[in-house]
Amino acid sequence: MTTAIPGPVHTDEALSWLVDAGIARAEAGLHREPYVRDADRPLINLASNDYLGLSTHPDVIAGAHAAIDLWGTGSTSSRLVCGTTRLHSDLENELADFLGAPAALVFSSGYLANIGAITALAGRGGLIVSDTGTHASLIDGCRLSRARVVVVDRGDHEAVRSVLAERTETRALVVTDSIYSVDGEPAPIRELYAAARDHGAALLVDEAHALGVRGPGGSGLVAESGVAGAPDLVVTGVLSKSFGAQGGLVAGSAVLRGHLIDTARTFIFDTGLNPAAAGAALAALRLLRARPDYPQRLRANAVRLAERCGAPTPSAAVISLIVGDPHKAVAAALACRERGVLVGCFRPPSVEPGTSRLRLTVRADLDDATLDHVGDVVLEALREVGATVR
Incomplete structure (x- = not known):
């Protein structure tokens, strides 16, 4: 009597683990969704790395x-x-x-x-x-x-x-x-x-x-x-x-x-x-x-915004506001966006666990009034979600 050798088992559910993985990321506050910008609804952008504002020059x-x-x-x-x-x-x-x-x-x-x-x-x-x-x-x-x-x-x-x-x-x-x-x-x-x-x-x-x-x-x-x-x-x-x-x-x-x-x-x-x-x-x-004055203006703007946010004097154009909890970081970034200011939100794996943050990237083409407004919006958003900056 010949014993049949079972062939490979095929299934249409080989990627079913993706659902559970997605749920786990969402529960940990690590789900991401690309933000779609509209040209007719511009925000004050402090999330990009367009440091000198030249992308629209x-x-x-x-x-x-x-x-x-x-x-x-x-x-x-x-x-x-x-x-x-x-x-x-x-x-x-x-x-x-x-x-x-x-x-x-x-x-x-x-x-x-x-x-x-x-x-x-x-x-x-x-x-x-x-x-x-x-x-x-x-x-x-x-x-x-x-x-x-x-x-x-x-x-x-x-x-x-x-x-x-x-x-x-x-x-x-x-x-x-x-x-x-x-x-x-x-x-x-x-x-x-x-x-x-x-x-x-x-x-x-x-x-x-x-x-x-x-x-x-x-x-x-x-x-x-x-x-x-x-x-x-x-x-x-x-x-x-x-x-x-x-x-x-x-x-x-x-x-x-x-x-x-x-x-x-x-x-x-x-x-x-x-x-x-x-x-x-x-x-x-x-x-x-x-225009070698562009980098000088950029760094001056970074110092001004950092002072407005109560952050240390920056060495470049990035201001990092660590809040720790990824859910609060996401909520604060959303609260800023609802007030017309787009900021970066960095969570693991971009940063170490427990160091989720808002990341503000300053531009050389922003005036003092705009920088002060951004600082006020960021602080208000952090207070609203109960986030404390370390």
């Missing part, structure tokens, strides 16, 4: 329009096929000059720039030393690199030295944000660079929240720290914050640029940055270089 909009008129709406292919226009080349050359670096390479997003740079510079048999404050794109780059990753406390350059001194790997890369995205605090760039150089490692600094905010003319914390263009230094950044457009960048030596072109998968296999974004970013960069 006439010159930046004109730059996008001119690029579309000349090159069309899409780059149509990867940068290595035919997706690189003269506009991309001009943008890269001017970004490199602005950052004080020999060369720059533009990616279609900051997320892809970080992943591409890290995975191209570190791999099996290598070491990455990162810290607890890094952005998700840096974390994902570390994971995808297949290198050994050691995480140290944020800004602890002595811990970085210790890890590098004890390593057995030939190649090592230190990774950090220059301005930490959640609370706007700066990293000790000079000390981290010294630690890396003393132990034969390279330093990668993500300047996403520092460009247009800190440094001479808004050229970033690396320039402010006096190490712009230094050997074994890699700078990444975005075109979607102070430049009001979209895209990412990596700046460093000409050899680095060539290596990324040949090996960075997020450059090789991704469609190039669209012409409108490149044109807008180039116009914003030129505007920033002509």
Whole structure:
């Protein structure tokens, strides 16, 4: 008698666990729903990272329009096929000059720039030393690199030295944000660079929240720290914050640029940055270089709003109001929105459990009366939901 071997059991409910997972997130106050903005119902926006207010500046909009008129709406292919226009080349050359670096390479997003740079510079048999404050794109780059990753406390350059001194790997890369995205605090760039150089490692600094905010003319914390263009230094950044457009960048030596072109998968296999974004970013960069007062105005606005909210003096353009409970953070953000002010609401996994918060990102184009009004609205909303700021 032959015994039938049972075949695989098929079911239409393989993803039924998603329902329970969604319920658990909602009960924990971690459900998210994209907020849809309407052009005819504008709010005072302190949730975006449009630090200089350039996304709606006439010159930046004109730059996008001119690029579309000349090159069309899409780059149509990867940068290595035919997706690189003269506009991309001009943008890269001017970004490199602005950052004080020999060369720059533009990616279609900051997320892809970080992943591409890290995975191209570190791999099996290598070491990455990162810290607890890094952005998700840096974390994902570390994971995808297949290198050994050691995480140290944020800004602890002595811990970085210790890890590098004890390593057995030939190649090592230190990774950090220059301005930490959640609370706007700066990293000790000079000390981290010294630690890396003393132990034969390279330093990668993500300047996403520092460009247009800190440094001479808004050229970033690396320039402010006096190490712009230094050997074994890699700078990444975005075109979607102070430049009001979209895209990412990596700046460093000409050899680095060539290596990324040949090996960075997020450059090789991704469609190039669209012409409108490149044109807008180039116009914003030129505007920033002509108006070095923009970053000064931005930082003054951040100080004024922080004082109005009773928060510590900020180091950049981010004001973080920690309330702890995610439900209260969501409620406070909604109460602000109902009063015409849009603020960020950060909850796990963006922040550590128990540190949910309102995150206010200041802009250079806001006047004093608007800033004072925003401060009053935020405080009123916090009181309404019974949230206490730590």
